[in-house]
Amino acid sequence: MATTQRMVVIGANAAGMSAASQARRLKPVGELEIVVLERGGYTSYSACGIPYWVGGDVAGVDDLIARTPEQHRERDIDLRLYTEVTALDPDGRRVRVRGRGDGGPPGEWLGYDQLVIATGARPLRPELPGIDAPGVHGVQTMEDGRALLEALERIEAARSAGTPRRAVVIGAGYIGVEMAEALIRRGHEVTVVDRAEQPMTTLDPDMGRLVREAMCRMGIETVTGATVTAIRTGEDGRARAVATEDTEYEADIVVLGLGVRPETELAREAGLPLGGSEGLLTDLAMRVRGREDIWAGGDCVEVLDLVSGRTRHVALGTHANKHGQVIGTNIGGGYATFPGVVGTAVSKVCDLEIARTGLSEEQARALGLRFTTVTIESTSRAGYYPGAAPMHVKMLAERRTGRLLGAQIVGREGAGKRVDVAAVALSAGMTVEQMTALDLGYAPPFSPLWDPVLVAARKAAAEVRRAGAH
């Protein structure tokens, strides 16, 4: 008779719950007991949906929840909310657990046969005077989203219709620009402040400048090259302005959109292997390196970047979900791997679509690569077709080999998802010359005669040939 094994999962979001669900699909209760420990009160929610909830595109919090705690429990998953893990003991194969009502440390030990670490990420919070003042909001968790939304509604109700409501977003990366859109949609005057010279530093500066110009046209004040030095508070102790080295920006509300770091304190304390960005290091089956019975996935790990050959931290729900699937399959007795990423990301701010994949110029240079870059301007549809919108495509190709290294797109409707063509080409190791022959869908409502990605590939191929002569 087989003994029942226990799978313990830390974190009940995308990676953790995917792992639990997939393992349950493959193994019945008699063979595998599944315990999920979650610090907060929500499960399986779309954190990436929070800006759209705040902006009013998504009606309610329930829409963001793919599966409720009850739904998980019905599938024989022992889900424990408001339950914190305070320590890992890999050699003893146990974790220390403290429930909400359990008072102080240290909590009880819970043994496991297989441990899944899916602790996610924590938002970056610079150590600034006033950072903890009321009126300063993060947007990482559902609780954050709810608090921000309530604060916004209070501000909006208190002010008369004609009075400007001012919001300052710190950080002009993905979260920052998405939050800027959300706040603009709610009728706030929005200022985005970032230390970098251009918004969206995952793009090259020339493409970031296009984003900045578009943001300005949308009425979003975009302050770059500016380091925030403090959050100024009023007599009531609430945030009232964001100060930089040069000036300060009035704010009824301050939103932190600075990105995230892997939440791996427990793993570090337990001596588990971390990479340069503090993400857990795993093998391709998502097993923590050097450990037979510990797995990790989602925003707390580093993944292999297939273009650079290095591991890095990429916090995206779509990857987290795949990690969970892989872990659940492997614990469930199957076989699956997560081969890695090519660095694809897509976002939008109002009607501007922004996408990138592969290496930026800076990343390529840091790897010692020599490359050519081209940028082309084309349209999303045939030029004569209604709604044809301009788009810019930048492409990087390695010299001599002509291998595609990366692509960046800034445009309007229909621009963003075109990055997928470059993402697949990167996965396949295609050269830009090979890409020029790709058989992409063409009809006037969908594309010009040459798809913009092919126009860029064609120009890049010509540049590679030209550079090859030297």
Place this chain on the structure above:
Amino acid sequence: MATTQRMVVIGANAAGMSAASQARRLKPVGELEIVVLERGGYTSYSACGIPYWVGGDVAGVDDLIARTPEQHRERDIDLRLYTEVTALDPDGRRVRVRGRGDGGPPGEWLGYDQLVIATGARPLRPELPGIDAPGVHGVQTMEDGRALLEALERIEAARSAGTPRRAVVIGAGYIGVEMAEALIRRGHEVTVVDRAEQPMTTLDPDMGRLVREAMCRMGIETVTGATVTAIRTGEDGRARAVATEDTEYEADIVVLGLGVRPETELAREAGLPLGGSEGLLTDLAMRVRGREDIWAGGDCVEVLDLVSGRTRHVALGTHANKHGQVIGTNIGGGYATFPGVVGTAVSKVCDLEIARTGLSEEQARALGLRFTTVTIESTSRAGYYPGAAPMHVKMLAERRTGRLLGAQIVGREGAGKRVDVAAVALSAGMTVEQMTALDLGYAPPFSPLWDPVLVAARKAAAEVRRAGAH
């Protein structure tokens, strides 16, 4: 001193003019004389744009013309409009040419050093009683489009606003459904009649059924499995109904949307090699097989289908343009090839987007392949994001190898161009298992957590594994 060579191009549309322009870019007038012979009066126009011109999406005919005769002539291309080629003499390296004012045959001989055949395609016109009656319109050339538009305007002006205006489209393929949309948009009652059991026979019947259902919801009467036997004419000699074996459909206007055949009569008479669809056969440099100095491209050739390994006829402006580039580069002294197609096509009828790439079930069976098929339903954006529209993705994967064989998509906004991911994967020879790990752009306004193409790949990969057990 180099002698001047003469390049003669037959046909001044996408392939012909791209070849001429590209050759001119690479060789100056002193080295290469370029003569283009065109039967009609237009150059470099988007035939695929005609339905949108007729439907009113495109303001005027000028919008469809990428480059005018004058613009070509300014670039030292000797463009002769209304000039017909009546015979090819490959051994004598000359073509027989008759101008509009030249009266009867046989015309003068014009010698060449390099000949480019870009004669395009002719629309299929079934031999039916009444097919040549006034009121029966093709939509292949700009002249066709203009004649149809004038006829529609006459009908619309003559009828009072409340009177239904009835149009029948024969053929429910790409051109047929695009014309159905154009006519619906002009306020006509539209019936589409096709011999096949479902519209869009480049899709499998199950996906075609989705198209048919959507067309019915749009108010387009879609009659399938019906063979047209005659065009009935009234006392004035004009078309007044389309008769099938069972019944007849009243029509103020009849549009032929039956697809096209390669226009290769001259090539056949000259003994040049043709494939099964009557398209010219070329090598990968677009040189007519067995001929050193004759090239062919565009809608008059067959191209290599990289998935089936066979040549076939694919009439698409995007390919024609590439062929012309390749021919012009090679004649200009450079090197380029057109490796082939994977069979990608995208279209729309009103807000329904239809796309396919690779092999259909019927095509795969004809090649002796064993395969699994899956069809999934998902949404274009995260389910909770506004505008998330349902889409169906069908995928074919070879048994044992798991290689992707084809994909078909039917959905709303954002569905069609997703076929590009499958098109690139086909070019790269990916398996559906490999596809499950693709790093596609994710954000709630752009995709669910799993892109619909990945959902299909994942299901297909599971099916391949299951089938592998047998």
